[in-house]
Amino acid sequence: MAFYYQEPSRTFSEYLLLPNLTTKDCIPANVNMRTPIVKFAKGERSAIELNIPFASAVMQAVSDNHLAVALAQTGGISFLFGSQSVADQAAMVRKVKAYKAGFVTSRSNLTPDHTLADVLASKEANGHSTVAITHDGSPTGKLLGIVTSRDYRISRDLPDKPIHSFMTPFSSLIYGKVGITLPEANDLIWEHKLNCLPIIDDEQNLVYLVFRKDYDRNKENPLELLDDKKSYIVGAGINTKDYKERVPALAEAGVDIVVLDSSDGYSEWQREAIQYVKEHTDLKIGAGNVVDREGFLYLVESGADFVKVGIGGGSICITREQKGIGRGQATALIEVAQARDEYYEKTGIYIPICSDGGIVHDYHITLALAMGANFVMMGRYFARFDESPTKKLKIGNSYVKEYWAEGSNRARNWQRYDLGGKQSLVFEEGVDSYVPYAGSLRENVEKTISKIKSTMCNCGAKTIEELQRTARISLVSATSLVEGGAHDVMLKESSLGAD
Numbered sequence: 001m002a003f004y005y006q007e008p009s010r011t012f013s014e015y016l017l018l019p020n021l022t023t024k025d026c027i028p029a030n031v032n033m034r035t036p037i038v039k040f041a042k043g044e045r046s047a048i049e050l051n052i053p054f055a056s057a058v059m060q061a062v063s064d065n066h067l068a069v070a071l072a073q074t075g076g077i078s079f080l081f082g083s084q085s086v087a088d089q090a091a092m093v094r095k096v097k098a099y100k101a102g103f104v105t106s107r108s109n110l111t112p113d114h115t116l117a118d119v120l121a122s123k124e125a126n127g128h129s130t131v132a133i134t135h136d137g138s139p140t141g142k143l144l145g146i147v148t149s150r151d152y153r154i155s156r157d158l159p160d161k162p163i164h165s166f167m168t169p170f171s172s173l174i175y176g177k178v179g180i181t182l183p184e185a186n187d188l189i190w191e192h193k194l195n196c197l198p199i200i201d202d203e204q205n206l207v208y209l210v211f212r213k214d215y216d217r218n219k220e221n222p223l224e225l226l227d228d229k230k231s232y233i234v235g236a237g238i239n240t241k242d243y244k245e246r247v248p249a250l251a252e253a254g255v256d257i258v259v260l261d262s263s264d265g266y267s268e269w270q271r272e273a274i275q276y277v278k279e280h281t282d283l284k285i286g287a288g289n290v291v292d293r294e295g296f297l298y299l300v301e302s303g304a305d306f307v308k309v310g311i312g313g314g315s316i317c318i319t320r321e322q323k324g325i326g327r328g329q330a331t332a333l334i335e336v337a338q339a340r341d342e343y344y345e346k347t348g349i350y351i352p353i354c355s356d357g358g359i360v361h362d363y364h365i366t367l368a369l370a371m372g373a374n375f376v377m378m379g380r381y382f383a384r385f386d387e388s389p390t391k392k393l394k395i396g397n398s399y400v401k402e403y404w405a406e407g408s409n410r411a412r413n414w415q416r417y418d419l420g421g422k423q424s425l426v427f428e429e430g431v432d433s434y435v436p437y438a439g440s441l442r443e444n445v446e447k448t449i450s451k452i453k454s455t456m457c458n459c460g461a462k463t464i465e466e467l468q469r470t471a472r473i474s475l476v477s478a479t480s481l482v483e484g485g486a487h488d489v490m491l492k493e494s495s496l497g498a499d
């Protein structure tokens with residue numbers, strides 16, 4: 001006979017935290033959100049810790065090198081999507097590791113033979129008003145000039161005017177040489193009243209641009225997540241099919257940590273992949289996803305450095321509808337956290353866990369942490385920001401960004417779902433969607449973190465570990481859920497749509 005659980009499985013929205021005594025020193029400024037993400041023995045520290053407990057999902061629509069840099073600057077980590085070629089994913093890792101704060105690779109580039117119409121089209125497409133003019137139109141070609149909106153007049157100039165006739169030519173440009181520091185670049189920018197300083201190598205090839213507006217911003221990254229060589233820390237998703245090629249290439253590119261990305265991680269394939277990574281590299285590896293004690297212990301005994309929890313709770317995920325497997329995210333997390341604590345008691349080894357998917361409101365993050373997660377992985381949350389790799393579109397009066405699932409036909413990530421059958425996606429486990437555009441990652445993350453810190457203070461906790469130890473959590477009835485939102489009033493327009 002099948003085994004029946006006596007309790008239904010539950011989601012975050014069914015729980016609330018109760019306040020504990022808030023002492024006078026328990027203010028948001030004193031809350032530290034540092035959190036371990038790889039296993040460690042009692043009395044030791046985790047080899048990788050985040051400054052905020054956020055990871056971005058292993059998804060094409062979320063985690064590329066741009067988002068990885070932006071998230072590392074705020075203290076979290078991205079796991080670069082794995083549903084791309086080994087070479088492309090390794091190149092993304094290299095870009096993150098080579099990124100130098102304030103030094104950006106030029107995103108808008110044309111050749112001298114392009115026209116004013118091309119400049120305007122490029123500006124329309126990506127919003128950048130500074131265009132680097134290189135011999136081949138690439139971001140690293142020989143620098144021949146720069147075009148900004150001060151170089152042309154749309155009312156007078158004809159669209160077919162060639163760029164070489166109006167660009168600021170290289171001979172008139174102020175530039176820096178590779179090796180220049182950010183403060184030195186900034187001095188040049190101020191001295192010559194520039195908006196942008198190109199940085200070139202000995203052959204006059206363009207390497208970076210430094211923008212005046214970025215300088216102040218880069219001074220404000222007190223929580224940025226750096227390795228010991230001052231490069232940003234970055235992770236990458238892998239699968240159980242091509243890890244023998246993918247993992248060495250990622251390691252060679254300098255990745256800090258990998259995670260097995262699968263909708264169901266309780267499998268012998270994951271065990272083999274973990275063991276391969278442990279035997280052949282020094283990399284840390286996360287595994288998953290699981291939703292119960294058995295799955296957790298299996299992956300831990302296979303050697304996983306952290307375990308990811310969650311099946312079917314993702315906003316774009318239809319695994320539960322398609323296959324009838326999964327578990328309410330809160331219940332899954334509570335059971336795995338309990339198994340983790342018991343394992344720690346027994347062995348003295350602490351295994352961090354990541355709650356993956358289903359975060360809708362910011363307070364869900366605080367609940368996940370209180371329930372035992374060391375960090376959360378989010379897709380929808382990050383897909384809404386400027387830095388995610390997808391297109392921003394206007395639909396009606398609202399701006400949206402595209403967000404599609406890894407199990408959708410669009411992503412074609414069959415490796416994530418494969419159970420040893422034919423090598424293709426036989427049916428979809430996720431959808432293609434839009435999410436409301438929400439602006440910059442930094443502003444949103446800061447706001448979310450301040451909400452979490454404020455709740456932690458209500459709960460009398462100054463660290464995540466303290467929150468996990470002392471939180472009091474209550475189930476709420478269906479009717480008290482109604483009481484929790486604004487009710488029995490008519491909302492003014494300005495209050496609609498608040499998170």
Ligand code: RVP
Nearest residue numbers: 057314315317358379380405406407430
């Ligand atoms: P969310 O943050 O709720 O958007 O969920 C993101 C998570 O959804 C991912 O980290 C992944 O675990 C899961 N996902 C991604 N694609 C699919 C799918 O096709 N079903 N699910």
